Amino acid sequence: MAAPVVEFRNVSKTFAGHKAVRGISFHIDKGEFFSILGPSGCGKTTTLRLLAGFEEPDEDGGEVRILDEVVNHRRPYERKLAMVFQNYALFPHLTVEKNVAFGLEQRGTPKGEIVTRVRNALENVRLDPVKFGGRPPAALSGGQRQRVALARALVLEPSILLLDEPLGALDLKLRKEMQLELKSLNRRLGITFVYVTHDQEEALTMSDRIAVMDNALIAQLGAPAEIYEHPRTAFVARFIGESNFLEGAYAGREGTWALVRRADGSLVRGRGGDGRAEGAAVKIAVRPERVELVQPDAVPEGFDALPATVRQVVYRGEMLHVRVTLREGGEMVAAMRNEGQIRNPVRWQEGVACMAVFAPDDARVLEEDPA
Amino acid sequence: MSGGGGSGGGGLRLAWLRWSARRPGVRAWSLMAPGTGWLLVFFLIPLGFMLAYSFMKKGVYGGVEPGFTLEHYLRFFDPLYLTILLRTVVYALGCTFFSLVMGYPVAYVISRSGAWKNLLMFLVILPFWTSFLVRTFAMIFLMRDTGLINTALIAMHLVQEPIEMLNTPFAVMTGLVYGFLPFMILPIYSSLEKLDPSLLEAAEVLGARPFARFTKVVLPLSMPGVVAGSLLVFIPALGSFLTSDLLGGAKEMMVGNLVQNQFIAARNWPFGSAASFVVMGVVLLAVFGFLKSRDDSAPGGL
Amino acid sequence: MAGKLPKWLIATAAAVYFFLHAPLMVLVLFSFNNSKFSAGWEGFTVQWYQRLLERRDILDSLWVSVEVGVVSTIVSTLLGTLLALGLARHRFSGRTFLESLLYVPIVTPEIVCGISLLIFFTAASKWAGSGNELLASAGLPALLPVLAPGLLTIIIAHVAFNISFVVVVVRSRLEGMDRNLEEAAMILGADEFTAFWKVTVPQLWPGILSGALLAFTMSFDDFVITSLVTGPGSSTLPIVVYTMVRKNVEPSINAISTIILVVTAVLIYASDRLSQDKPLTPT
CATH class of the missing domain: 2.40.50.100 (RNA polymerase II/Efflux pump adaptor protein, barrel-sandwich hybrid domain)
Incomplete structure (x- = not known):
């Protein structure tokens, strides 16, 4: 069996005496849609940030591995990940095109190639490059911004895509639509998705597996049906469904x-x-x-x-x-x-x-x- | 593996970034060291020098002689200097009082002025930053014997002789208020701005008359602004030098003038330092009092 | 929007605005008055402005003020921006100390600041002088810098009192900025330096500029501190104006005051606009 794409081995992270993550272990397989689910303050965001490289594990805080390599002390830009942020984090001073091109420019992609790839990426998320390419993010609706953020991440053809509550700011109808779209992107492109959310329904709908976090630990990890049918602890039984x-x-x-x-x-x-x-x-x-x-x-x-x-x-x-x-x-x-x-x-x-x-x-x- | 951008010298740069990523303190201080160093060397240490000088003996041609003495502080009990100190405090308090009485209505009007807000704010900010010297000169221009006010009064045959306004307490107080009033308006405005208008509606629904709405709701909630504004006026008024120098003359000397005088004319540096530290001491007391009152009132607000 | 304001309140506010602005307007008006002594209106003239051009001391001092202003603004903006970045973006120990240190220049009266720098510069140059003599007697070159009062001491002093104000302005803009933007840049492959230049600076620019304009204004206006740390031959404009005011002569003061007022008003207006400016939108 191939090595997992992502692996956490007994990872801990402490902020000024507060343990945000307490020795958690899990692995994520290639192409998997993996969700980290939990209430606010449970450690799910810290877990994602440890994976992205914005935080590093404690001195003796275990290992974060990406593609079978220990990345504890690798900076985010060395990790070749892509990420969609909760508030999209689109650069307000750049046009939609420039936002999407940003990562390619950093990687020294030739100019001509950037133009085609940006166009394809925008089409891929169903945004008209001609119509929207020259606009500033401020001139877009919430759903459109969401798509630009997605295009900016996918244009890099990453093997792993991190998503930090990306649908939180959308209204219910749009959210349902995007859930299906994200799931189909995951299937179509074969990219591993790591998805952080506090919305249990969202996690159940899209995920191949879910890690339910509580109190800086993983309370249960498994497929949606397994977690729903066989909750291990009272917390999981209460947090997922009634x-x-x-x-x-x-x-x-x-x-x-x-x-x-x-x-x-x-x-x-x-x-x-x-x-x-x-x-x-x-x-x-x-x-x-x-x-x-x-x-x-x-x-x-x-x-x-x-x-x-x-x-x-x-x-x-x-x-x-x-x-x-x-x-x-x-x-x-x-x-x-x-x-x-x-x-x-x-x-x-x-x-x-x-x-x-x-x-x-x-x-x-x-x-x-x-x- | 290196995902970094196309800039050269990558190895060392990346090594530093990786190393410092685990040491946020090192990163922060490498950014902040130059500025902090400057403030330490050219602000805090000079204040320390001044403190040390205030305990030394007076040198013959200015400067100091080594030794330790409290005589310069004790000298303040001389009625001559006590008067100056007292006058300074009275002026500073008076200036704070008049600024508050004049500034509060302005701040209130701005906070309720709708579309005019930006313009009205700018008209307060402008004098806030305008040359203090020029503004003091404007006062002279109005108040001197051949100034605009006297010329106008004489032309209208209201007086025969010019009224002497310069070098009077009136001139100094007017100059101080004119100088520092904007410092009062800005903080009061910003606390009134935060006031939720629905609170006033709630008070009205509960039967409070306009006067009661003001004294029971608006005033208490804008207290932080009033306190901050009073501090911002009191401090520079206490240490003011130009106003009393140009509008007050020798009769209306304040501590700031005393300090300057000891260094430039009297050549008694230690006494000047001591006087300076007395001002600084009163300022620090006011600041600590302010910080304490803010901490005490922070949780409740009401 | 809120309920109507009572008339007496509006009248009071109007009176205060009159008090704040009328004296300056009169000052400006009489800079065009064709009379040397009278405070009565004798007709329009620009002769007082022409007179300014003939006065070398004023032109020289204007140049000194600009020099001091530009250099001290650049230095204090740079140091202040770096301080603001550290404060807003990093965890570090010694924060309480630094925050208090930044407050000191804001609450210290100008006269106290100026006097303490006068003492410090005098003592430091005396020590440097005797240190250099000692070095010379040992056959070494004079290595210690002697801070003779003049341009350099004025600039040092101006930077010292400006840094804190730049920090306040830049920091408030930084804190309104989305930290995720820098992280997004990093995940997209930009390292910290690149993310700073390509993402943080374009957003922060109005804040930096606004801080710089305030720093220049304060430097350009300062009289008290400058007068204490200056030396022969380096008078700034406010020092010359002060001398003129003391001598109490001719409407040239009105003219130079008007120029100072206009320059300040433009700078403050620009700074005010920039600080209200929302994050930039591309052209």
Whole structure:
């Protein structure tokens, strides 16, 4: 197997006593669309800046490798990367053409070649070179600036493209459009994309793999489906999508499932939980759309069931969220498809007794969040 | 591997950039060393010299003799010098007061002037930077016995003899206010500018009359500007030399004139240094007081 | 936009503006008055301006002022811009000390600054003189610079009081600038020096120019400090004007004052425009 394009080996970065990144390791393969996802202050931007070369790891802070070469002390201009910035960072004193040509000029590309490549790059991001080439960035709309920033990066034909929340400033419709376009550029050009975002939906839509960061560490790394279906920690379960949490004590195993004893003594089954000590406090996460509400006497075979009372029905358009109070304390949300409130009105009314049921395979015993 | 641009001498340059990238302090100081050095050698150290001189003995032909003495500071308790010191402080405070009373309305009007703002601002900035000497001369031109005011008064038969205005406290105070008023307007304006107009609307909705809106909302929120402006007027007024020199004459001597006099005429350098340091001391007190009041009021504002 | 201003407030402000500007306008007007002594209007003339051209001392001092202004502006702008860059763009230890040091020239009264430099230059040249004698007795050439009061001491003093003001102006523009621009340039292959020349300087230019214009204005106007550190034969324009004002003669002072006013007004207007200027757009 070919060496990874990017590799972080136990990388740490400290700013004036504050640890921004705490010994993280991961690798990115060629052509991959790799997202780093997390809330603000989680260390994702620092990670990207370490890769770009704007920051260097601590003295004993591990290794950053690009194309199998340690680049800890390489300056950004030695790394042959390209980057799209959050606010685009277009040079306001240069025209669109000059902005796109900037990198080629730095690399000593012959004049004639620059002209053709700039034109191609602009066409590539669907901007008319004749119409927009001579304009200053100030005369462009947000979406157009975004395209110029992309052209300026892609014209260098980089093997790796870094993107720092590039869609944050666009409106929703444009953002959706650009998401698809970025994904198709990634496929078409075979460039490795490293994409930093705090928007979980964006990451799920575009990425081949996602590194979820929290508190200067990687909380979980995996394909979008894996992260959504099998969140490892409460943070990931909460940050990616919505989750119901049940608390209890680890009570051994039943086949491939872990058993968790609830406060009232009842047992709930779930996946994961390997290596936890008997009696240890654990959390179980269940996605709202995996929770069903049934009549107390109609619990399906093989499901775990918790007695509950309906507290509130929240109408959310294509979905309905039914919030229930569990008998032994706490609450849960069950999400169900809106099947038409005229033909098929929801049966659950406030105050009705029911059972909240879920399959043990849809419940996940979580690992503890690291300190 | 080198991705750097087409400039020559790349090796050494790149080596320096790589080395210094890990040492932001080295980078910063290599930029800042010349300027910092200049300020140290030609500002801070001379002030140190002056401090040292103020404790030495007077030389015969100017300059100093080695030794340590407090006599130059004690000399300030001589009523003659105490009067000068007191007069200086009174002038500086008076100038600050009149500048505030005249400057606040102007700053307020500018901050509410809409399309006229740029022009009105420029008309304050202009005298702010105009030659102080020329502006002081303009005062002389108006106030001297054959000046415009007296000529006009006589021509209108309002007075027989010219009114003596130069070399009076009136001339000095007018000259000081005329000189330093713009320093008051600018900071007050910038704090009024930041004031959110919706606060005034909120106060109005809550039933505050115009006077109450001003005293309860506008004034407290513009206090930082008032304090900064007062400082910016008080400091140069305290150390002023030209105004009292040209408009006040010997009768209206301020500490600045005393200092200059000790160096140029009386040749008592240590006493001049001591006088100079007394001024500097009052200035530093005012600055520290200002910084403290700013830190104290920073979080709340109200 | 906000509510209407009461009339009395507008009247007060107008009166203050009158107080600020009327004396100067009168001064300018009477530089064209055809009478040597009278403050009454005796008709239009430009003879006081012509008179200026005949006075060598004024022309010489004007040249000295320009020399001092240009050199001290270049030096203080360069040093101040570098200081502003370090302050705005880097982490370093000693920041508190440097920030305080930069405040010192701003709060020190001119007379104090001038006197301390007078003491310093006198002492330094005395020491350099005896040091050179010592060197001479050892058969060595006079290596120590003796700072005789004159052009050089004036320039040194002007740079010293100008640096802080340049720093304030340039720094405020730097802080309004997007740091990502420099990083974008670097990722595109430009090293720090190239990024500075091709990206930072074009953006910063108005700030640098505005700082330089202010520095020149302050240098051109300074009387108090210059009068204390100057030596024989190097009088700046303000020193000559001061002498004229003391002697209290003829409307030539009005004429030279008018010229100074016009020059300052142009420089300040230019500086003001530049500092309000948004980042450049290409032509």
